[in-house]
Structure formats: C-alpha cells, structure tokens
Amino acid sequence: MALSGLDIFKLLPKTNCGECKLPTCLAFAMKLAGGQAKLEECPHVSDEAKAALADAAAPPIAEVIIGQGAKEFKTGAELVLFRHEKRFVNPTGMAVLISDAMSDDEVKAKVEQADKDAWERVGQHLEVKMLAVKCESGDAGKFKDLLTKVNGMTELALMPMTEDPEVMKAAVEAVGDKNPLLYCATAANLEAMGAIAKEKNLPLVVRGDGLDSLAEVSEKATGMELKNLVLDPGTRNLKETLEALIAIRRGALNSKFKPFGFPTIAFPCEETDDVYFEGALSGIYIAKYADIVVTSEADAWMQYPLQVEIQNIYTDPQKPMAVDAKFYEIGTPGPDSPVLVTTNFSLTYFIVSGEIEASKVDSWLGIVDSEGQSVLTAWAAGKFVPDIIAKFINTSGIADKVNHRKLVIPGYVAQISGELDEELTNWEVLIGPREAADISAYLRNWSAS
Amino acid sequence: MAFEIPKETSESRIREVPLGDGSVKVGGENVLPFYLFEGEMPNRPLIAVEVYDDNPTEWPAAVAEPLKDVLADPVAWAKKAQDEWGADLIALRLKSTDPKGDDNTPEEAAKTAKAVAEAVGIPVMVYGSEDVEKDGEVLKAVAAAGEGKNLILGPALEDNYKTIGAAALGYKHTVAAKTPIDVNLAKQLNILLSNLGVDVGTIVADPTTGALGYGLEYTYSVMERFKIAALRQDDAMTQMPLLADAGIESWKAKEAKAPAADEPQWGDEMKRGVIWEILTATTLLIAGADILLMRHPDAIRTVRKVIDTLIAQ
Structure with a gap:
C-alpha cells in the first residue's frame, strides 16, 4: 500500500525549515503522498527515512x-x-x-x-x-x-x-x-x-x-x-x-x-x-x-x-482528447461551400464532422484550439471567444479558399456573434444550430449568396 | 503458495426492476459486473434488440443485409428478434414520429407500439425519436395504448420528464431516465422523477452512450462510478439498473459504416461494423450495463454468448 501523508510525515525531520519551498513538513508530506513532490527536495531527510519511503514508493506492478x-x-x-x-x-x-x-x-x-x-x-x-x-x-x-x-x-x-x-x-x-x-x-x-x-x-x-x-x-x-x-x-x-x-x-x-x-x-x-x-x-x-x-x-x-x-x-480521464486545430475538408468543399467553426474536443469534432458528412453538403470545418474542451465549457473558460476565433480565421488561410465571407458558429455561443462580427470585419457571422443533430437540416438550407 | 483474492463485499444492491409482466427482472446485483467470486447477479444482463418503425433505408449493407426481410415491418422484426436471435427485450424506436422526418402522429406510433407489444411474449421498451417536445406527446399515447404491458418508456430527459413520468405513472409503466454522461445529473433526474411520484423501483438509467471511438471511455467510467457509488457508498439515487445504447451509437461511427473501397486501411466492412458494435456493447457490459440495446444479429449472438459464459455457475 502506498504511504499516506501522515505516514510520510512521521519519517520527516519535522523542523518546518521551509527549504523544500513548502511552509511545513506536513504540507510537504501531503504533496509527497500525492506524487506532486519528490523526496530529494528535502535536504535533511534521514537515510532510514529514504529507505522506508523508497520501499513504499516502489511501483506495485513492475x-x-x-x-x-x-x-x-x-x-x-x-x-x-x-x-x-x-x-x-x-x-x-x-x-x-x-x-x-x-x-x-x-x-x-x-x-x-x-x-x-x-x-x-x-x-x-x-x-x-x-x-x-x-x-x-x-x-x-x-x-x-x-x-x-x-x-x-x-x-x-x-x-x-x-x-x-x-x-x-x-x-x-x-x-x-x-x-x-x-x-x-x-x-x-x-x-x-x-x-x-x-x-x-x-x-x-x-x-x-x-x-x-x-x-x-x-x-x-x-x-x-x-x-x-x-x-x-x-x-x-x-x-x-x-x-x-x-x-x-x-x-x-x-x-x-x-x-x-x-x-x-x-x-x-x-x-x-x-x-x-x-x-x-x-x-x-x-x-x-x-x-x-x-x-x-x-x-x-x-x-x-x-x-x-x-x-x-487508456485515455487520460483528466485530459480530453483533442484533434489538431486547422481547417478540415468534409467531403470536397469548394469556393462556395459553407465555413463552420467549432472547438477541438475530439468528440465535438467527431460529432460535428459526422453530421456534416451525413448532410452530404461539402463544407470547410474550422477547428479552433480550445484545449480539448467542448463548446460551452471552452466558451466559459475563455478558450472559444471572439479574439481567439478571429485569430484562427485570419491565420488559417480560409479567406483564400472561399469566395463568400460567411462564418457559421455553434448556436450555443450565439452571444459572441456581435463581438466576433467586430473582430472579423470582412465576415458575416451566422448562428448555427445548437445541437449537432440539426446541422444537416441547417446546411441543406445554406447558401453562399 | 495459496493466494486469497481480496474480496470486497457489499451490503447494497442495484434495485431489481420488474419488466413486462414481471417474469423478467433486471438489476438486483450486489457486485461489480460479473465479480461473482464475491457476490451475486440474480438477474442476467439483458439484450434489448432494436426495432425501428420508419423502415430505415440509409443503413450500411453490413447491418441492412441481415435485416432486409424485416426492416419495413416492426412486428415481424420484433418476432424474429425474439424467436431467432434470443432477444430478452424489444427496444422499439419510434423514429417515424421525428418532426424532422416523417413526423407521424402519436396515434399511429401508439398503434405500432401496441402491435409490437402484443406480438411478442417478452417485455418491450419504447423510445421516441428523441425530440423533446414530440416524445412527450408520442409516449403519452403509447403509455395509454400499452396499458397493462409495463413498457419501459423513454428517454425521459430533464426537459420532458414531467410528461413522460406522468404518463408512465398513470398507466403503470417503467421509465428510462436519460442524462448526459454525468452521475450527478442522473441522480438529480431520479430525484425529480421520484418527486413526481414515480417509484424509484421503476426507473432505469440511460447515462448516454458514447460508442467505441466516440466517447466510449466517458460512458465506461460513468457506469463504473455509478456501480461503485451504488454498491460501496450505498447511494440510493445511483442504484438503478443501467442501460447502454450500443446499437444505434455504434452504427453511427464512420468506422462502422465506411466502405472498404473508401477506407482500405480499416479492412472488411461487413465484419468491421459488427465488431464495432460487439466491442461497444461488451465494454459497457463489463463497466456495468444491465440492459444493452443492440442491432446486428451476429453482434447480438456474440454478446449473448459472453453473458451466458460469464453468468454460468
């Protein structure tokens, strides 16, 4: 069994010298137990304690x-x-x-x-x-x-x-x-x-x-x-x-x-x-x-x-899987095809690209780096906001690939459309559906002109 | 050298929910899935075979081909599922009521549901088209038409649980409560349903299914956390049997559908989709699903064999 913070504390010098950059030996012990600190960071630890801790720290499975x-x-x-x-x-x-x-x-x-x-x-x-x-x-x-x-x-x-x-x-x-x-x-x-x-x-x-x-x-x-x-x-x-x-x-x-x-x-x-x-x-x-x-x-x-x-x-449960931030071609889009943006959470990408594919409307799908977060979470965390989206659009080269200037954003972030309009002066920001399931119907009615 | 497996027994159990006429029950286990060395699963996990009422025409050949004789006839489909594939339940999906599609009336749908429920001797669950508004109307009609059948009605969502819960309550049906991959949201919906008067012993939870490659890991962990909370922390609002929607979600995956001509690196398209569904279903079975909604006859046969083998004494 791994040692608890208190077990480790008993083995430390208990001088609260602070040389480990933590205020007390107890705080250091807690960090050690959580795997956020290393024993070497304590200059005063005894050899006996080192041996006991090394044994306890030995991985349970080789x-x-x-x-x-x-x-x-x-x-x-x-x-x-x-x-x-x-x-x-x-x-x-x-x-x-x-x-x-x-x-x-x-x-x-x-x-x-x-x-x-x-x-x-x-x-x-x-x-x-x-x-x-x-x-x-x-x-x-x-x-x-x-x-x-x-x-x-x-x-x-x-x-x-x-x-x-x-x-x-x-x-x-x-x-x-x-x-x-x-x-x-x-x-x-x-x-x-x-x-x-x-x-x-x-x-x-x-x-x-x-x-x-x-x-x-x-x-x-x-x-x-x-x-x-x-x-x-x-x-x-x-x-x-x-x-x-x-x-x-x-x-x-x-x-x-x-x-x-x-x-x-x-x-x-x-x-x-x-x-x-x-x-x-x-x-x-x-x-x-x-x-x-x-x-x-x-x-x-x-x-x-x-x-x-x-x-x-084997995916890290703390860290969502993310896809690369760039423009993806769904089908074989051309200069008059719709341009959509969303976040780089892998599930968001899979679901949105799947629905676009199902609509059979060839489209450009822009994936903005939102650190793997879904649309609403990313918006709340400031990762899917007008300046970030504008920067992505302006550096992506999409403007050279399409004749129109219409950008579809997810319906869940309709509130940013005004500000995004200001950031992207040449573009008209359109509010897409809230749910991916409605993308198909939306795209079938979409027109560049 | 004798090794004694460290056992973790539980005083708590998953609620045992009677389905149909009550001769089939789901849940009741006091262990993590198939940990039969330290507890028991009095009822085997069930396979609910999907039946659609909208004559699906856009399915890939891998799954349309074995179903081609019955795709247009929900009653024949349900009978075949019962008689030939060993379905434990029928999961009738009233896709034809989708306002974005055929937009059939609640009355027509209820007629189909009644016909299916009367044609088979196994319990039936009825899912709407997953349109929040329409499902309320449709399931109300289904509840009335199916009175006495103890159907599982769903999915009851945060936005329509009142209508669906009341319909189930009024005509004595069971409710499938669906929430988006989150233990706390699921608990909350259960509390709301019980506040409405729905007996928690007549609720199964649908924690939303991500298929293999499409969020499977989220559903997997949510199901494990449900079971751990239910058994080890005796959390009453997590003790519902769990439902995994493996068929519909698996066959949405690009990898299950794409022709080998387009994606040669993924191999034989007739087998690939089947294994996609098998892996989605078995992984969630091992995570804690008590009811598996499934589609392809070979996937159903295989997962049945898994359950038979694991449940054997």
Missing part, C-alpha cells in the same frame, strides 16, 4: 520492456483499478499468433498484415505490437528457421512459444538479440527456462495452472532474480480468465502481493474458434487488466477496432 528499436514497447506499471481514478499507464500490447504448423503462405500473410496494422487516430499512433510465434512441431531446427525468417520480415517484437528449454535455446539463438518475450516458464521447467532468460536478461512469461500455482512459479522466478516477468494464470476460458485478471490486479495493488506485481498476458486465441467471440474476449481483457492480448486474427477489421478500444480505455 514495468517490463519487450522488443527492441522502433517497435519496442513497455507494459505493466499500472497503479489503479479504475480508469477514472488515474490514467492507465501502458496501453495493452496486442499480439498476433502464428505457428510452425502454418503453411509458409499463411505465415507470410499474417506477418505482413500484422506488420502493417498501424493507424493514426486523434493524433495518436496505434499499432499491433508483437507476433506470438508458437512451436507446435517440437522441432528446434524448424522453429529456429521460422523465427529467423519472421525476424527478417518485420521489426515487430517477438514472443517465441515453447515449453521445451532445448527448443527455447534454439529460439534465443535466432532472435535473442531482439529482446523477445520468452513463453513460457512453468512449475516443471522454471529452472531451465529461467536460466535461459537470465543469461540474456530477457523478459519471461511465467504460467501457472490457476492463481495459486502462478503465485508459486512467480515467486520462485523472483527468487532466481528474474525481474522482467509477465504473468499467465493459465486459464483458458472467459469466466476464469476475467476472474484471474481481476484477482491479479487487486492482489498487486490492494494487497501488495509481490508475486502478482507484474504485467499480465491473456490468450483469447486459445479460448475460442469463433472469431467474433474472440474479438469480444479481447475487448473485455483490454478493459479488465490484461497488459498483453494474443489474438489469432491479424486483419484490420479486427485489430483496428481493438486499437480504438485501447485508445479509449
């Missing part, structure tokens, strides 16, 4: 780095159970499963698809992170060849999957310098698997047969000084997996149960052959605490929606 170079990704380090408390830290890493039982063509198609599964959305880069490469043949030579081939095709992180330490050795010979995630150590092979991971300091999945045995394997692995672990409870059905993921997260955060203080991995690909159901399982595990999710379907129709869910769930 952060593990997988892969290398451009496609390296971090996983774990989560701090809360509910996203409204604090932003979830490291977005779920999606992996696609291939195996040495697949034909060359199938492997090639999957690897190529997973490799190009990358999208830009609301200013963020979304992508599949990893290929899970399973050895089903039991043949070390064959597996090594496959890994070498796959490694030549993509920079995606790799997760070689075998329980046979001899096969894993061959895998590490092939791709060990790419920081692959080794899958997996079990109660039966931990000693040998752990040694392989340790030699090159590679991340390692430990798999249990349920939670008790997972805790046991994890603890033994920690005893071997393996620090980069990922947890697989070994469950392979929705009900048990969901319960295990909740138990692991709660155990790590609420009970500070050290064996569960690592990121988790889930395998919807091994829980069903029904591809829609697999999508549903993946979606549930993204929301409820899986740090890595392995799927069988590489295609964009599946992976892109999952990425959008990850984006949604």
Whole structure:
C-alpha cells in the first residue's frame, strides 16, 4: 500500500525549515503522498527515512520492456483499478499468433498484415505490437528457421512459444538479440527456462495452472532474480480468465502481493474458434487488466477496432482528447461551400464532422484550439471567444479558399456573434444550430449568396 | 503458495426492476459486473434488440443485409428478434414520429407500439425519436395504448420528464431516465422523477452512450462510478439498473459504416461494423450495463454468448 501523508510525515525531520519551498513538513508530506513532490527536495531527510519511503514508493506492478528499436514497447506499471481514478499507464500490447504448423503462405500473410496494422487516430499512433510465434512441431531446427525468417520480415517484437528449454535455446539463438518475450516458464521447467532468460536478461512469461500455482512459479522466478516477468494464470476460458485478471490486479495493488506485481498476458486465441467471440474476449481483457492480448486474427477489421478500444480505455480521464486545430475538408468543399467553426474536443469534432458528412453538403470545418474542451465549457473558460476565433480565421488561410465571407458558429455561443462580427470585419457571422443533430437540416438550407 | 483474492463485499444492491409482466427482472446485483467470486447477479444482463418503425433505408449493407426481410415491418422484426436471435427485450424506436422526418402522429406510433407489444411474449421498451417536445406527446399515447404491458418508456430527459413520468405513472409503466454522461445529473433526474411520484423501483438509467471511438471511455467510467457509488457508498439515487445504447451509437461511427473501397486501411466492412458494435456493447457490459440495446444479429449472438459464459455457475 502506498504511504499516506501522515505516514510520510512521521519519517520527516519535522523542523518546518521551509527549504523544500513548502511552509511545513506536513504540507510537504501531503504533496509527497500525492506524487506532486519528490523526496530529494528535502535536504535533511534521514537515510532510514529514504529507505522506508523508497520501499513504499516502489511501483506495485513492475514495468517490463519487450522488443527492441522502433517497435519496442513497455507494459505493466499500472497503479489503479479504475480508469477514472488515474490514467492507465501502458496501453495493452496486442499480439498476433502464428505457428510452425502454418503453411509458409499463411505465415507470410499474417506477418505482413500484422506488420502493417498501424493507424493514426486523434493524433495518436496505434499499432499491433508483437507476433506470438508458437512451436507446435517440437522441432528446434524448424522453429529456429521460422523465427529467423519472421525476424527478417518485420521489426515487430517477438514472443517465441515453447515449453521445451532445448527448443527455447534454439529460439534465443535466432532472435535473442531482439529482446523477445520468452513463453513460457512453468512449475516443471522454471529452472531451465529461467536460466535461459537470465543469461540474456530477457523478459519471461511465467504460467501457472490457476492463481495459486502462478503465485508459486512467480515467486520462485523472483527468487532466481528474474525481474522482467509477465504473468499467465493459465486459464483458458472467459469466466476464469476475467476472474484471474481481476484477482491479479487487486492482489498487486490492494494487497501488495509481490508475486502478482507484474504485467499480465491473456490468450483469447486459445479460448475460442469463433472469431467474433474472440474479438469480444479481447475487448473485455483490454478493459479488465490484461497488459498483453494474443489474438489469432491479424486483419484490420479486427485489430483496428481493438486499437480504438485501447485508445479509449487508456485515455487520460483528466485530459480530453483533442484533434489538431486547422481547417478540415468534409467531403470536397469548394469556393462556395459553407465555413463552420467549432472547438477541438475530439468528440465535438467527431460529432460535428459526422453530421456534416451525413448532410452530404461539402463544407470547410474550422477547428479552433480550445484545449480539448467542448463548446460551452471552452466558451466559459475563455478558450472559444471572439479574439481567439478571429485569430484562427485570419491565420488559417480560409479567406483564400472561399469566395463568400460567411462564418457559421455553434448556436450555443450565439452571444459572441456581435463581438466576433467586430473582430472579423470582412465576415458575416451566422448562428448555427445548437445541437449537432440539426446541422444537416441547417446546411441543406445554406447558401453562399 | 495459496493466494486469497481480496474480496470486497457489499451490503447494497442495484434495485431489481420488474419488466413486462414481471417474469423478467433486471438489476438486483450486489457486485461489480460479473465479480461473482464475491457476490451475486440474480438477474442476467439483458439484450434489448432494436426495432425501428420508419423502415430505415440509409443503413450500411453490413447491418441492412441481415435485416432486409424485416426492416419495413416492426412486428415481424420484433418476432424474429425474439424467436431467432434470443432477444430478452424489444427496444422499439419510434423514429417515424421525428418532426424532422416523417413526423407521424402519436396515434399511429401508439398503434405500432401496441402491435409490437402484443406480438411478442417478452417485455418491450419504447423510445421516441428523441425530440423533446414530440416524445412527450408520442409516449403519452403509447403509455395509454400499452396499458397493462409495463413498457419501459423513454428517454425521459430533464426537459420532458414531467410528461413522460406522468404518463408512465398513470398507466403503470417503467421509465428510462436519460442524462448526459454525468452521475450527478442522473441522480438529480431520479430525484425529480421520484418527486413526481414515480417509484424509484421503476426507473432505469440511460447515462448516454458514447460508442467505441466516440466517447466510449466517458460512458465506461460513468457506469463504473455509478456501480461503485451504488454498491460501496450505498447511494440510493445511483442504484438503478443501467442501460447502454450500443446499437444505434455504434452504427453511427464512420468506422462502422465506411466502405472498404473508401477506407482500405480499416479492412472488411461487413465484419468491421459488427465488431464495432460487439466491442461497444461488451465494454459497457463489463463497466456495468444491465440492459444493452443492440442491432446486428451476429453482434447480438456474440454478446449473448459472453453473458451466458460469464453468468454460468
């Protein structure tokens, strides 16, 4: 458990010297507990207190780095159970499963698809992170060849999957310098698997047969000084997996149960052959605490929606998603098309642009930087006000693109039209509808002349 | 090494609301969704299959194709939803009454609602076209025509809850109270409805749904906060069963609709919309939705399978 402000206060010098720039040690302790101050800011803190605080400050869930170079990704380090408390830290890493039982063509198609599964959305880069490469043949030579081939095709992180330490050795010979995630150590092979991971300091999945045995394997692995672990409870059905993921997260955060203080991995690909159901399982595990999710379907129709869910769930609840401030072309607008402005809150943009699209009236949509706030909030906060809007219009170059000078503002800020008219002397300010749902009807009646 | 999951039991429960003739109930749980290791969900979350009365013509092929035989016939649509897709409820949307569209009369709409409610043996909820003024008139007529059916009427908003609440009260129906993604606004509307005389045990809350990519995270967190307040803080005004409007919102998303020819980077358009609806629905199911409004038969089948699997003892 994290220390409370009062617990921390007991460890401080209690001199209220003020050198930390705060009036009292208690105030400093409160800031520390809230994560808004650093212990180093107190010059007089004792070594004993430092040690106690460092221990308490140790993250309850370790952060593990997988892969290398451009496609390296971090996983774990989560701090809360509910996203409204604090932003979830490291977005779920999606992996696609291939195996040495697949034909060359199938492997090639999957690897190529997973490799190009990358999208830009609301200013963020979304992508599949990893290929899970399973050895089903039991043949070390064959597996090594496959890994070498796959490694030549993509920079995606790799997760070689075998329980046979001899096969894993061959895998590490092939791709060990790419920081692959080794899958997996079990109660039966931990000693040998752990040694392989340790030699090159590679991340390692430990798999249990349920939670008790997972805790046991994890603890033994920690005893071997393996620090980069990922947890697989070994469950392979929705009900048990969901319960295990909740138990692991709660155990790590609420009970500070050290064996569960690592990121988790889930395998919807091994829980069903029904591809829609697999999508549903993946979606549930993204929301409820899986740090890595392995799927069988590489295609964009599946992976892109999952990425959008990850984006949604891992968004900072304190900070609205914002789109870039600029003029967007909705349809193929020309010199006589309507010009509208609104704020850069992503939902405002999505809804307004969606309604304009639905109206089938090609339009210019100006998005003003309102720090991600919606229309009324931004207006109240002084972020969507006449001088800011005027500056945006004047610097946007929109005047060169249209013949008319009519600017439509959201109906909710009708009160600024007069002042905006004065700021934008060449423009006529028109008051648009209050609700986005009415934009369609409004635009159909709009005319440049 | 034995691990005991830290349990968080609750003395409080979500209110159990009887629907239709009372043989179907919603709510009643004393745990976060499917946390059955520390409590119980006496009633499974329900899937309410959307039925429209305006013969929708602008839907993308991915969802229009499997529904093409019934799109023009709400009664046949509702029967098919009940008999073939295993609908727990019918969510009739009286889109034809929209003053910006067909502007059908309340009487015509009430006739449709009555016909649907009589054609199926499962409970029916009736949503207006979400026009504040018109919905009041329409739902008043529906309430009268559906007397004895215990429909869920909605959405009752801050601006029309009096009309809709009174109609529900007068003809003994249940109310869906809708507020814009905010726990406090939802509590306030519940208080207003109960001041009107509506029994809080006959209210379900619609906290407004943002689809995947379109505000899902807001609805997700509001639902989680509802459940936490209801169960851990025993806040009576948050203990209503929650409703997620997954179908209509998912199929508004550009990513659910756009042809692959226009957006090749998003993949197969026939499957993409289905998964969009599945993810919207399951994510909100896990956040706390007790009733899911859904549209596509494959999405319905899949989410049903999720609920069946999670609720199994």
